[in-house]
Amino acid sequence: MTEAAATTGRRPWTIPDWMDLLLRFLVGGTFVYASFDKILDPAGFAQSIAHYRMAPAWLLHPAAMLLPWLELAAGAAMILGRARRGAAWLVILMLVMFMAAIGTAMARGLDISCGCFGTDDADAVGLSLLLRDLALLAGAAVLAAAQGIRRSF
């Protein structure tokens, strides 16, 4: 029984090791990959965020500087199996935010590129991006709900 289960008295919900590893590498790897270009070019990422016309002036640059590092930290923690559930919750929070941004951009008829993987990302906002984020959200939700760390690096 895991520590958390011993203290709460609840039976942990477990998933097979292979699924745990696969989800961690898929979701975590996507976030780590997505962070690189944005970390190298925060001004370009700020431009991508500005195109959504949602962030006020005081938030734009701090968000452009913090979000890529948050993606990297959460993605790396998820892959390494350290602070895994906290990382999964952060990823969920970010994905909900991204999906809200994409959804409102679609609703407002904005023709902009997503900026999800950096400034060269030419994917236009649309349903396919929402579905991709939804799939990542499902993976992160499983990792957040499953108890215990079976394998860490």
Place this chain on the structure above:
Amino acid sequence: MAESAPRIQLFPRARPVREAALLLALAMLCAGLSWAVRTPRLPLKADLSTYELDLGFPLIAAADAVALFRENACVPVDSRAGVQARRIPGSFVLRSETFDDDLREVFDFLSPADPLLIYGDGNLLVAAAVAGRLQERGFTDIRLLQGSLDAWEQAGGEVGTDDGEAGHD
């Protein structure tokens, strides 16, 4: 050997919150350091006017574009990358990455005075890049379709299929 007493964990359900807070603090530290050492430094408060999407060409809503098309008052230009199976009937294909080759194929059929309607995959920056190159070659009446082919279809515009070859459909 005496059995070790179970560890008591205060607020066990708060553990993911503590982990998330730790990762957030780590990300803030890295972002702060990165901001401090990078030159030129991004100002903390942005000037939003520097981020206005200036395409340099007028946009036209899909419904207005469909009306113009039906009056034969515009010449559609497909700027989407790669080979596309579906496009606005009568489109000329001018892609950013193969612009010069594409233009050579259709140049005899286009006049610099033609009212061009450039459409893309929804990313207006790509369509604007093609528009810019056409402007360099003397074309003056250029408009960009707001939205992709989906917006055109939703506005009731006709969409045809072809063999995917570059050139005039």
